[in-house]
Amino acid sequence: MDTKQASRFGFFSKTWFSGLYWQLSLTFLAVLTLLAGTYVYITVTSARTYFDAAQQRLNSQVAGRIVQYMSPFVEEGVDEGSVQRIFFNAMVINPSIEVYLLDTAGRILTNHPPNQSLLRKKVALEPLERYIASGQTLFIRGGDPRSETREKIFSAARVERNGRLSGYVYVVLTGERYDSALALLLGDHLAQLVSRTLAVTLLVAFVIGLVAFWFITRNLTEITSTVHRFREGDLTARIRLRATGELAELAQTFNQMADKMAANLEELQMLERLRRELIANISHDLRTPVTAIYGYAETLWLKKNELADTERDYYTHIIRQSAGKLQHLVEELFELSKLDALESTPQREPINIRELVQEVYQAFQLQASRKHISLSCTNGAGVTIVEIDAGMVERVLHNLVDNAIKYTPAGGSVAIRIAESAAAVEVSVADTGTGIAPDVLPYIFDRYYRRAENQPNPPPGGMGLGLVIVKKILELHHAELSVQTALNQGSRFSFRLPVRRG
Ligand code: ADP
Numbered sequence: 283m284d285t286k287q288a289s290r291f292g293f294f295s296k297t298w299f300s301g302l303y304w305q306l307s308l309t310f311l312a313v314l315t316l317l318a319g320t321y322v323y324i325t326v327t328s329a330r331t332y333f334d335a336a337q338q339r340l341n342s343q344v345a346g347r348i349v350q351y352m353s354p355f356v357e358e359g360v361d362e363g364s365v366q367r368i369f370f371n372a373m374v375i376n377p378s379i380e381v382y383l384l385d386t387a388g389r390i391l392t393n394h395p396p397n398q399s400l401l402r403k404k405v406a407l408e409p410l411e412r413y414i415a416s417g418q419t420l421f422i423r424g425g426d427p428r429s430e431t432r433e434k435i436f437s438a439a440r441v442e443r444n445g446r447l448s449g450y451v452y453v454v455l456t457g458e459r460y461d462s463a464l465a466l467l468l469g470d471h472l473a474q475l476v477s478r479t480l481a482v483t484l485l486v487a488f489v490i491g492l493v494a495f496w497f498i499t500r501n502l503t504e505i506t507s508t509v510h511r512f513r514e515g516d517l518t519a520r521i522r523l524r525a526t527g528e529l530a531e532l533a534q535t536f537n538q539m540a541d542k543m544a545a546n547l548e549e550l551q552m553l554e555r556l557r558r559e560l561i562a563n564i565s566h567d568l569r570t571p572v573t574a575i576y577g578y579a580e581t582l583w584l585k586k587n588e589l590a591d592t593e594r595d596y597y598t599h600i601i602r603q604s605a606g607k608l609q610h611l612v613e614e615l616f617e618l619s620k621l622d623a624l625e626s627t628p629q630r631e632p633i634n635i636r637e638l639v640q641e642v643y644q645a646f647q648l649q650a651s652r653k654h655i656s657l658s659c660t661n662g663a664g665v666t667i668v669e670i671d672a673g674m675v676e677r678v679l680h681n682l683v684d685n686a687i688k689y690t691p692a693g694g695s696v697a698i699r700i701a702e703s704a705a706a707v708e709v710s711v712a713d714t715g716t717g718i719a720p721d722v723l724p725y726i727f728d729r730y731y732r733r734a735e736n737q738p739n740p741p742p743g744g745m746g747l748g749l750v751i752v753k754k755i756l757e758l759h760h761a762e763l764s765v766q767t768a769l770n771q772g773s774r775f776s777f778r779l780p781v782r783r784g
Contacts, residue, residue: 338455380394384407388410521536629671632668633668698711712772
């Protein structure tokens with residue numbers, strides 16, 4: 283299915299015979315044909331009307347002339363012989379006419395040519411009277427006695443005897459001969475007219491249409507082929523249009539979307555690479571203490587009777603130290619994954635932050651004095667209530683003080699400070715230790731970069747996730763961690779928490 287679609291697109295993108303192009307062209311052709319048909323119909327009907335009007339005007343006097351030269355009524359009724367003669371003469375001059383003598387009610391008394399089948403016995407007089415009243419100038423049609431419904435142009439005149447109306451001469455100007463001759467001519471003419479009009483109009487318009495549609499669909503073809511290339515995995519595919527308006531806007535939007543998707547994909551790929559490196563590093567970190575534990579434990583086991591007490595103590599010390607590192611790393615990883623999974627949402631409660639700081643300070647006193655570092659805590663007494671997860675913030679303080687002691691050489695100092703302002707309290711941990719190199723600083727909160735690229739060998743005792751955890755916890759408390767540091771002079775880490783009053 284996919285390959286089928288692909289080949290279909292491939293074909294269309296290589297040529298300009300896109301589906302849309304042909305749909306537009308054929309619709310256009312249909313519209314043109316309809317228009318041409320309507321045009322021919324209107325032309326033919328109006329030409330017919332024009333000819334009829336001209337014919338009626340030209341022959342308006344025919345009936346009047348006939349009346350001038352005859353007196354059809356005698357005492358006994360109609361003088362059939364003389365009437366037929368005069369009607370015949372009129373028809374010799376104009377063979378397309380049919381002549382009728384009507385009585386005052388419109389009934390047909392006689393007609394020429396004779397012996398023709400008449401379907402009406404009577405002609406409505408109203409059109410005749412209107413025509414005569416207009417002075418034989420009105421364009422009007424009257425009933426055709428040879429059909430029940432048809433109407434035809436005519437000429438008509440009154441027949442009077444002794445000053446009284448005795449009937450009408452009614453001349454159908456376009457009789458059946460005329461009709462058949464006209465039908466023949468019109469058929470030919472019409473066929474020619476239609477074929478020429480259609481041929482010329484359609485051809486010219488269709489060619490113009492093809493060119494116009496090609497220009498329109500060219501851009502669409504470019505869009506579909508580019509979208510297709512992008513879908514097939516060519517992330518560099520971008521739509522290049524020489525157009526303005528909606529299509530250009532569509533193209534621009536697609537290009538922006540493609541840029542974004544490409545950037546996101548690149549970022550995802552990079553994160554995936556870093557994640558792999560992180561796992562590799564962590565495996566390495568885990569392997570080092572495990573190997574040490576395993577090696578020293580085996581030596582103890584194999585040489586249990588041969589070892590001096592000092593050696594045994596040394597081996598046991600290394601095993602304990604390595605197990606401690608292992609435990610530390612596993613705990614940190616566990617904690618971080620919990621924080622990442624948002625399993626540990628802060629359980630906030632009102633806490634006296636000064637008390638919490640004091641506890642952490644006391645917990646580190648022994649460690650600091652062993653390393654000959656002076657650890658101090660100012661403003662530890664008093665009450666400042668903040669709404670925090672005490673366990674989490676204790677962890678933050680613990681990590682910061684632990685780092686400060688770890689990265690400060692013997693003889694240095696570490697100072698924990700609490701500074702309260704109107705709305706917030708700032709807790710800071712400052713040391714006089716190694717400081718952080720400017721090129722490392724941007725990465726110390728980044729679990730990937732720092733480990734993967736800047737610190738291939740983490741410092742002893744540190745597994746490198748402490749600050750990541752600190753930052754994550756503070757983020758959950760909507761607090762920001764700030765760092766000020768100078769190489770070989772010391773560092774100061776601080777964060778602020780809102781104080782609850784009353
Ligand atoms: P680690 O376990 O490596 O200490 P952390 O996430 O706690 O991991 O710290 C990340 C890095 O930041 C450390 O490896 C160290 O380079 C630097 N760092 C953190 N705290 C301090 C400090 N107080 N003084 C100097 N460098 C520090």
